[in-house]
Amino acid sequence: MRKMKALISGVTALACIMAFGGVLWAAFPEKPVEYIICFNPGGQSDVTARVQQKDLEKALGVRVIIQYKVGAGGAVGWSALAKSKPDGYTIAGNNIPHIILQPMMRKDAGYTTEQLVPIYLFETTPIGLAVRNDSPFKNVQDFLDFAKKNPGVITVAGVGTYTGHHITYLQFTDLTKVKLTYIPFTGAAPQVAAFIGGHATAIFGNSNDLVQHKDRIRVLAMGTEKRFKPYFPDVPTFKEAGINMTAGISRGVCAPPGTPADRIAVLEKAFDKVCRGKTFVSKMEEMGFWVDHLNAAEFAKWLAEKKKEYTDILRKMKMLK
Numbered sequence: 001m002r003k004m005k006a007l008i009s010g011v012t013a014l015a016c017i018m019a020f021g022g023v024l025w026a027a028f029p030e031k032p033v034e035y036i037i038c039f040n041p042g043g044q045s046d047v048t049a050r051v052q053q054k055d056l057e058k059a060l061g062v063r064v065i066i067q068y069k070v071g072a073g074g075a076v077g078w079s080a081l082a083k084s085k086p087d088g089y090t091i092a093g094n095n096i097p098h099i100i101l102q103p104m105m106r107k108d109a110g111y112t113t114e115q116l117v118p119i120y121l122f123e124t125t126p127i128g129l130a131v132r133n134d135s136p137f138k139n140v141q142d143f144l145d146f147a148k149k150n151p152g153v154i155t156v157a158g159v160g161t162y163t164g165h166h167i168t169y170l171q172f173t174d175l176t177k178v179k180l181t182y183i184p185f186t187g188a189a190p191q192v193a194a195f196i197g198g199h200a201t202a203i204f205g206n207s208n209d210l211v212q213h214k215d216r217i218r219v220l221a222m223g224t225e226k227r228f229k230p231y232f233p234d235v236p237t238f239k240e241a242g243i244n245m246t247a248g249i250s251r252g253v254c255a256p257p258g259t260p261a262d263r264i265a266v267l268e269k270a271f272d273k274v275c276r277g278k279t280f281v282s283k284m285e286e287m288g289f290w291v292d293h294l295n296a297a298e299f300a301k302w303l304a305e306k307k308k309e310y311t312d313i314l315r316k317m318k319m320l321k
Contacts, residue, residue, distance in 0.1 A: 028088055028262070028263050028266055029060055029061070029062045029088065029089065029266070030062065031062060031089065032062050032063040032064065032065050032089070033060060033062060033063070033064050033065070033088070033089055033090075033091060033267075034065050034067055034089060034090045034091070035049055035053075035056075035064050035065065035066050035067065035091055035092070035093070035253075036067050036068075036069050036077050036080065036081055036090065036091065036092035036093070037049055037066055037067070037068050037069075037077070037092070037093050038068075038069060038070060038074035038075075038076065038077030038078060038092060038093060038094075038095070039068075039070055039074060039077075039095075039159070039186070039187035039188065040068070040070055040186055040187030040188070040189045040190060041068060041187075041189065042187070042188070042189035043159075043187040043188035043189050044123075044125055044188055044206055044208060044209075044249070044251065044289075045093040045095065045251060046066075046068075047208070047287070048093065048122070048123055048251060048284070048289075049066050049093060050066070051279070051280055051283050051284065052064075052122075052271075052274050052275070052280060053066065055273075055274040055277055055279060055280065056270060056271070056274050059269075059270035059273050059274055060266075060267075060270050069092075070186055070187065071186060072102075072110075072160070073098055073102065073159065073160025073161050073162060073163045073166070073184070074094075074095055074098050074099070074102075074160060074163070075098075075102050075106075075109050075110050075111065076110075077092055078092060078094065078099060078102075078109075078110070078111045078116060079109070079110030079111045080092075081111070081116065081254065081255075081256055082110070082111040082112075082115040082116065082256060082257060083256075084256040085256065086255070086256040086257060086258035086259040086260070087259070087260075087263070088255065088259055088260065088263030088264070088266070088267060090255070090256060091119065091253050091254065091255050091267065092116075092253065092254055092255075093251055093252070093253055094116055094251065094252055094253065094254045095163070095164065095249055095250070095251050096121075096164075096249065096250045096251070096252075096303065096306055097163070097164055097167055097249070097306065097310050098160070098162065098163045098164065098249075099111075099113050099116055099254075100113055100303070100306060100307050100310050101162035101163070101166075101167060101310060101314075102162045102163075104162075104310070104311070104314065104320065105162045105314070105319070105320070106162065113303065113307060114257075115256070115257045116254040116255075116257075117254055117255040117256065117257060117259050117264065117296075118252065118254055118296050118299035118300045118303060119252065119253045119254055119255055119264055119267050119268050119271060119296055119299070120252055120253055120267075120268055120271035120272060120275065120294065120295060120296065120299060121250060121251070121252035121292050121293075121294035121298075121299045121302065122251065122252055122253070122271065122275040122280075122291065122292055122293070122294075123250070123251050123275075123284055123289045123290060123291055123292055124248050124249065124250040124251070124289070124290040124292055125206035125207040125208055125248060125249050125251075125288070125289055125290070126206075126207045126222055126223050126224045126228060126246075126247065126248040126290070127164060127165065127168050127204050127205065127206060127207070127222075127223045127247035127248050127249065128204075128205055128207065128210050128219045128220075128221060128222040128223060128228070128232070128235070128247075129143070129156075129172070129202060129203075129204060129205075129219070129220045129221050129238075130202065130203050130205050130210055130217045130218060130219045130220060131143070131201065131202045131203075131217065131218050131220065132195070132196070132198070132216065132217055132218070133216055133217060133218055135201070135202075135218060137202075137218075137220065138218070139220060139241075140220045140221050140236070140238075140241040140242075140243070141241075143202070143220055144176055144178055147176075147178035147179070147180060148177075148178055151178070151179035152179045152180070152181050153181075153201075154180050154181065154201045154202060155180070155181045155182075155183055155200045155201045155202070156169060156180050156181065156182055156183065156200060156201065156202045156203065156204060157183050157185060157191045157192075157194055157195045157199075157200035157202070157203045157204070157205075158182055158183065158184055158185070158191065158203075158204050159184065159185050159186070159187060159188055159191050160184050160185075160186070161184050163184075163249075164247070164248065164249035165184075165191075165204045165249075166182065166184065167247075167310070167313070168204045168223065168245075168247040169182045169204055170317060170319070171245045171247070171313065171317070172204075172238075172243065172245065174317045175243050175244060175245060176243060180202075183199075183200055188205075188206055188209055191203065191205075192205065192209050192213065196213060196216060196217075202220075203217075204247070206249060207222075207228065207231070207248075207288045207289065207290075208287045208288035208289050209288075210231075210232070210288065211231050211287065211288030212287070212288070214231070214232075219232050219235045220235070220241075221235065221236055221237060221238045221240075221241045221243070222235050222236075222237050222238070223237070223238055223245065223246045223247025223248055224237055224246065224248075225237065225239070225246060231288055250292065252292075252294070252299055253267075253271060255267065264296055265296075268295055268296045272293065272295060275291065275293060276293060
């Protein structure tokens with residue numbers, strides 16, 4: 001009888017621990033994950049997240065809710081993430097070089113590069129210089145010849161300041177010694193719409209946008225080391241055109257500072273599964289993206305290397321001491 005009472009007491013105690021202490025042992029995640037996108041719907045960050053969403057929900061076992069926090073070249077969203085609860089339930093897409101350049105060049109970006117904890121890097125869009133089909137500029141030399149004779153007349157559409165497009169513009173004008181007028185938009189969707197609609201002479205555009213609108217535009221140069229095949233095999237690189245630069249934007253996902261390592265690991269594993277899947281790879285490549293696979297540790301190391309690279313670029317242009 002005593003043994004039976006002891007057994008019942010033990011089972012009851014275990015049930016109480018599981019009921020009341022289960023929160024300490026709860027599997028992660030057990031509620032929806034908020035995925036912040038820092039640019040307009042329809043842009044690269046949004047398109048990527050939408051391709052990931054369903055498979056990410058399967059991998060995590062919970063809903064993934066996409067939220068938009070747009071402005072200041074992405075800084076509004078990254079500032080919000082930096083202040084979010086570090087429990088793994090709030091993550092954000094991050095763009096490189098934006099998250100490196102903004103804290104370097106702005107008095108108060110609202111966040112630091114180091115506050116955005118790397119989870120996974122999954123894609124890159126090389127940047128190209130393009131004009132519409134009706135443009136008189138047939139090649140980069142035509143573009144430069146006109147720009148030198150007409151300083152500031154050519155308008156170029158980009159996204160934000162101290163972003164991938166902005167640093168491309170800064171490098172391009174520094175190396176070619178021409179004066180252009182840079183027009184920053186809040187995201188790639190309004191940027192491309194304005195350019196196609198004739199509200200800017202040219203665009204520093206992301207590869208997938210250039211691919212999407214290739215029948216309506218003329219790409220003058222691409223920011224790749226080699227020609228961007230199979231999409232624009234006849235388009236020279238900036239280097240081939242005599243401008244010693246490459247240009248592109250890489251995208252990944254990050255968490256708030258202080259997020260537990262075990263939760264980062266869960267998110268990292270889920271993104272790795274999704275981003276190596278046939279659905280993600282095929283859709284992204286079809287649209288003109290390059291697919292990347294850097295885990296949290298590799299992403300952190302790569303970020304440190306890119307920070308040094310962009311520090312050197314800004315110092316060379318005498319924009320940073």
